[in-house]
Amino acid sequence: MTETEKKMKRYINAVERRLNLPREIKARVMSDFLSAISARREAGLTDEEILRELGSPKAAAAELNEQMKDFAYRKSPWRFAFLALAVVSGLCLLSYYLIFWYVSDSIPLNGSVGIIGGADGPTSIFVATPIGVNWDQVLPSIFLVVGLLGFFLLRRLRPKKQP
Amino acid sequence: MENRFDREMKKGVLEMLVLNLICARPTYGYELLSRLRDGSGGSFDLKEGTLYPILYRLEDDGLITASWFPGAGKTTPKKIYQATQAGHRENLRRQEVWGAFTDTVTKLLTGGNTL
Numbered sequence: 001m002t003e004t005e006k007k008m009k010r011y012i013n014a015v016e017r018r019l020n021l022p023r024e025i026k027a028r029v030m031s032d033f034l035s036a037i038s039a040r041r042e043a044g045l046t047d048e049e050i051l052r053e054l055g056s057p058k059a060a061a062a063e064l065n066e067q068m069k070d071f072a073y074r075k076s077p078w079r080f081a082f083l084a085l086a087v088v089s090g091l092c093l094l095s096y097y098l099i100f101w102y103v104s105d106s107i108p109l110n111g112s113v114g115i116i117g118g119a120d121g122p123t124s125i126f127v128a129t130p131i132g133v134n135w136d137q138v139l140p141s142i143f144l145v146v147g148l149l150g151f152f153l154l155r156r157l158r159p160k161k162q163p
Numbered sequence: 164m165e166n167r168f169d170r171e172m173k174k175g176v177l178e179m180l181v182l183n184l185i186c187a188r189p190t191y192g193y194e195l196l197s198r199l200r201d202g203s204g205g206s207f208d209l210k211e212g213t214l215y216p217i218l219y220r221l222e223d224d225g226l227i228t229a230s231w232f233p234g235a236g237k238t239t240p241k242k243i244y245q246a247t248q249a250g251h252r253e254n255l256r257r258q259e260v261w262g263a264f265t266d267t268v269t270k271l272l273t274g275g276n277t278l
Contacts, residue, residue: 028219029215035192038239038240060212067212
């Protein structure tokens with residue numbers, strides 16, 4: 001591969017990276033974009049001239065994103081509800097652990113019931129927890145995962161079919 | 164800078180023109196652009212990206228199909244668009260609609276002036 005071919009390949013990749021489109025639409029746009037480059041080569045333009053005509057990767061991609069708006073991912077406003085859920089459950093978990101650490105640090109280690117061997121505070125309490133599910137932690141964890149998942153999925157909704 | 168009215172009006176017409184050019188002979192994006200530019204005396208000077216949504220809509224409606232055509236010499240293949248049967252029919256229908264539409268609009272505009 002020559003230096004100019006490498007440069008063109010880098011340029012094409014840079015444009016593709018910046019396209020905010022569903023995968024199959026992106027593939028479609030890129031096939032036409034490549035076609036546009038070969039057509040210009042056949043018309044006798046040098047790679048330098050082609051690159052100048054198409055503009056910087058950023059400008060070319062911005063132009064394509066703008067033109068392909070009807071085909072782009074839709075973002076649902078509901079995603080913020082899911083983000084809020086994730087943040088709240090994240091904070092819940094965090095505060096739970098902070099309190100947990102604080103309390104376990106303040107428990108005197110000598111002679112406490114339920115502490116196995118010379119284990120440190122948190123571990124010993126984990127061991128002492130009755131077998132079963134600790135919903136205080138599991139529930140916020142589930143909400144955190146659901147919240148984050150929902151947030152990211154709702155940012156990439158299929159475009160509405162044109163009538 | 165073009166204003167909103169000019170832009171919106173051009174958008175609808177462009178789809179008709181692109182379909183008509185593809186019906187005339189199978190072609191690719193770059194050629195469509197130069198034919199539009201040269202045929203309009205430079206007033207339809209578009210960027211490649213403007214063409215893509217139009218082409219994809221026509222393709223999704225089954226009016227045109229895309230296929231790869233090996234490039235000349237050592238160049239990479241090109242994507243060629245050609246009209247389907249339905250595309251040719253739709254092209255004729257659109258031109259009838261356009262003819263009737265412009266007749267009515269012209270009549271209304273000139274009628275409005277003489278009143």
